[in-house]
Amino acid sequence: MINYLLRLGLSLLFITWVVSSLVFLLIHLVPGDPVSVMLGDWASPADEQALRHQLGLDRPLWQQYIHYFMGLLQFDLGTSLFFQQPVSDLVLERLPMTAYLAVMAMLIAVLIAFPLGMWAALKSGRWPDYASMTVALVGVSIPNFWLGPMLILLFSISLAWLPVSGADQPWAWVLPAVTLGTALAAILARMLRASLLEIFHEDYIRTARAKGLSNTRVYGLHALRNALLPVVTIMGLQLGTLLGGAVITEVVFDWPGLGQLLVDSIQRRDYPVVQACILIISVAYITVNALTELVYAWLDPRIRLAN
Amino acid sequence: MKWLSLLIVLAWFAMAFGAFLVGESANLVDLNKLLAMPDWQSWLGYDELGRPLFERLLLGAQTSLFVALGVVIFSALIGTSIGIYSGFMGGWVDRVITKVIDVFLAFPGLLLAIGLAAVLGPGIENVIFALVAVGWVGYARLARAQTLSLRHREHIQAARALGVSQPVILYRHLLPLILAPLGVEATFGFAGAVIAEAGLSFLGLGVQPPDASWGNMIREGTRYLLVAPHLVIVPGVALMLVVLAINVLGDRGRDRLDVKQSTPHV
Numbered sequence: 271m272i273n274y275l276l277r278l279g280l281s282l283l284f285i286t287w288v289v290s291s292l293v294f295l296l297i298h299l300v301p302g303d304p305v306s307v308m309l310g311d312w313a314s315p316a317d318e319q320a321l322r323h324q325l326g327l328d329r330p331l332w333q334q335y336i337h338y339f340m341g342l343l344q345f346d347l348g349t350s351l352f353f354q355q356p357v358s359d360l361v362l363e364r365l366p367m368t369a370y371l372a373v374m375a376m377l378i379a380v381l382i383a384f385p386l387g388m389w390a391a392l393k394s395g396r397w398p399d400y401a402s403m404t405v406a407l408v409g410v411s412i413p414n415f416w417l418g419p420m421l422i423l424l425f426s427i428s429l430a431w432l433p434v435s436g437a438d439q440p441w442a443w444v445l446p447a448v449t450l451g452t453a454l455a456a457i458l459a460r461m462l463r464a465s466l467l468e469i470f471h472e473d474y475i476r477t478a479r480a481k482g483l484s485n486t487r488v489y490g491l492h493a494l495r496n497a498l499l500p501v502v503t504i505m506g507l508q509l510g511t512l513l514g515g516a517v518i519t520e521v522v523f524d525w526p527g528l529g530q531l532l533v534d535s536i537q538r539r540d541y542p543v544v545q546a547c548i549l550i551i552s553v554a555y556i557t558v559n560a561l562t563e564l565v566y567a568w569l570d571p572r573i574r575l576a577n
Numbered sequence: 578m579k580w581l582s583l584l585i586v587l588a589w590f591a592m593a594f595g596a597f598l599v600g601e602s603a604n605l606v607d608l609n610k611l612l613a614m615p616d617w618q619s620w621l622g623y624d625e626l627g628r629p630l631f632e633r634l635l636l637g638a639q640t641s642l643f644v645a646l647g648v649v650i651f652s653a654l655i656g657t658s659i660g661i662y663s664g665f666m667g668g669w670v671d672r673v674i675t676k677v678i679d680v681f682l683a684f685p686g687l688l689l690a691i692g693l694a695a696v697l698g699p700g701i702e703n704v705i706f707a708l709v710a711v712g713w714v715g716y717a718r719l720a721r722a723q724t725l726s727l728r729h730r731e732h733i734q735a736a737r738a739l740g741v742s743q744p745v746i747l748y749r750h751l752l753p754l755i756l757a758p759l760g761v762e763a764t765f766g767f768a769g770a771v772i773a774e775a776g777l778s779f780l781g782l783g784v785q786p787p788d789a790s791w792g793n794m795i796r797e798g799t800r801y802l803l804v805a806p807h808l809v810i811v812p813g814v815a816l817m818l819v820v821l822a823i824n825v826l827g828d829r830g831r832d833r834l835d836v837k838q839s840t841p842h843v
Contacts, residue, residue, distance in 0.1 A: 285683045288680045288683075289680065292680075292684075293692075296692055296696055297696065299693070299696045299697065300696045300697075301697065301698065407825065407828070408817075408821060410824060411768070411817055411824050412817055413772050413816060413817070413820070415775070415776060415792070415795060415796075416813035416817065419795070419798075419799050419809050419813075420809070420810075420813070422802065423802055423806055423809075427803060513685065514685030514687045514688045515687065517687070517688065517691060517780070518687075518776055518779065518780065521780060522799075532691070533691075536695040536780075537781065541696075544695055544696075548688055548691075548692045551685065551688055552683075552685060552688060555683070555684075555685045555688075556683050559683070
């Protein structure tokens with residue numbers, strides 16, 4: 271297990287290093303001069319020179335890279351051009367809101383997916399199966415930037431049950447979380463159904479039946495517990511994806527998280543903030559994935575003993 | 578379901594080609610019809626600038642088809658070539674390529690596309706570039722895995738023993754065997770590219786007005802949700818139906834390939 275942990279830790283460090291290097295290079299991909307793109311056409315050469323110096327773009331690339339990495343190690347992500355305050359403060363202020371949204375979305379996804387997936391598997395080949403899998407297919411296919419406005423139209427405007435946007439009012443999280451969680455609910459439901467159906471063919475299920483156990487015990491105790499392993503893995507991996515997908519949902523609902531900060535900063539050409547948001551969301555994604563792998567290895571010894 | 582899906586995809590193609598016939602009338606402004614609701618004369622109504630929504634919908638179909646075709650073709654070509662080469666060569670080439678694939682998989686795909694689209698600036702070519710930069714990885718991983726499982730097959734060993742050159746082995750003897758799973762991947766890639774293009778355009782990072790994309794139509798429409806909900810409903814339904822249809826076809830393809838699925842249910 272120690273060997274496994276070391277290997278996982280090293281690969282986590284390596285990938286974080288590569289990803290942060292790619293994020294560093296991102297600003298150098300701006301066509302032309304990033305400084306004149308940021309300041310617009312009307313900036314004076316003196317202003318441009320000052321900004322170039324502030325961002326360190328007047329130094330050789332390798333010096334910029336070392337400076338960037340030294341900064342990262344002290345969690346110094348530069349200064350926002352728009353807010354004129356440290357980027358790390360801005361990001362830390364928004365991060366909890368995004369994490370909260372992702373966790374609530376996951377919760378809603380689980381609450382929808384489990385009954386749907388189990389019902390489909392138990393009634394496999396009959397109409398409940400087709401109905402719930404059709405619902406799941408629609409769920410995967412609805413883009414969240416359309417589902418969001420439709421939910422607002424129904425629940426906020428027509429029925430006036432829930433707030434339209436923001437995060438100040440109680441229950442304001444419900445519509446964004448449902449919007450973000452729908453696709454995941456659909457994926458999990460399909461996964462759980464497939465996983466259960468596979469397990470129904472196993473010998474130990476036949477044995478449990480032959481022993482005369484009730485259906486509730488066979489399905490609830492023997493089948494569901496074993497079907498959960500792949501589903502839990504997918505849940506962990508998808509939590510990372512939720513962090514990425516939250517960008518669009520946050521914009522739709524004006525949710526004050528990292529994603530909204532990212533899109534606003536892109537429009538303001540505030541590149542230090544853009545870089546920091548991409549870096550933080552990516553690192554969160556990588557860490558969640560590594561933790562999922564760890565939990566999976568802990569649950570299933572075959573994984574950690576491989577290689 | 579299958580025939581309905583095929584019909585929807587065909588309708589999407591027809592709409593995209595229909596957009597050539599519409600021409601400039603999609604951008605004609607009629608100030609008397611700002612936000613006009615659908616009626617018998619104009620099936621889908623008018624938008625906030627008084628432009629006919631039906632014509633804009635056709636232009637949007639053309640944008641999404643163009644981007645999806647571009648993304649799938651380039652991603653599949655690049656990804657498959659890299660994957661086959663990596664799997665067939667083995668050794669350090671394979672190790673380096675696998676590491677690169679791992680790094681790309683470690684990035685949340687949509688976020689990388691957003692970052693690239695943000696620094697490259699809006700525009701249809703940049704959207705395609707950003708989505709190919711994210712999209713090739715899936716094909717590469719699949720092609721590599723398939724190649725690894727096939728490269729010791731007898732007919733490939735025989736071709737090698739006969740002195741057939743490596744490109745010919747890869748192209749004539751290996752590629753045809755992995756086309757089916759790649760086709761399924763490409764089908765889902767199509768759906769993914771349609772959603773991703775619309776998503777980037779929704780964020781203002783993709784296709785820019787006055788060019789129409791279903792994503793930027795939804796973006797503009799959300800401002801008038803209260804008075805003219807059809808501006809959001811119409812492009813959204815079109816987008817959902819197309820993605821749903823492609824996903825149904827992809828599922829069908831996968832079920833055909835997956836022997837496990839065809840075992841009788843309990």
